Amino acid sequence: MFTGTDPNDNNAIPFMIADFDEDEDSDGYDLTSLMEELGREDCSQTLPCQCDFNLDGKVNFIDLLFFSEDFGSTD
Numbered sequence: 784m785f786t787g788t789d790p791n792d793n794n795a796i797p798f799m800i801a802d803f804d805e806d807e808d809s810d811g812y813d814l815t816s817l818m819e820e821l822g823r824e825d826c827s828q829t830l831p832c833q834c835d836f837n838l839d840g841k842v843n844f845i846d847l848l849f850f851s852e853d854f855g856s857t858d
C-alpha cells in the first residue's frame with residue numbers, strides 16, 4: 784500500500800508533467816511558464832528548462848505536445 788494517496792481517486796496521476804507551479808493542476812498559469820521557455824535551445828544542467836519534457840535540450844512544439852496532453856487536468 785502507498786501512503787499519501789487518495790484511495791477514492793483511482794484516476795490520479797502520480798505526477799503531472801505539465802504542472803510547473805506545482806499547484807496540482809494544469810491551467811493557464813502553467814501554460815504561461817511554457818510560453819516563457821518556448822524557443823529555448825540552450826537547456827542544460829546549468830541552465831535547466833523545466834518545460835523540456837523530452838530532454839533534448841530544446842523547448843519546442845514537441846514539448847508543447849507533451850504539455851497539451853496534460854493541459855486542463857485539475858487533479
Ligand SMILES: [Ca+2]
Nearest residue numbers: 802806808813
Ligand atoms: Ca499548475
Ligand SMILES: [Ca+2]
Nearest residue numbers: 806808810812
Ligand atoms: Ca493553477
Ligand SMILES: [Ca+2]
Nearest residue numbers: 835839841846
Ligand atoms: Ca524538448
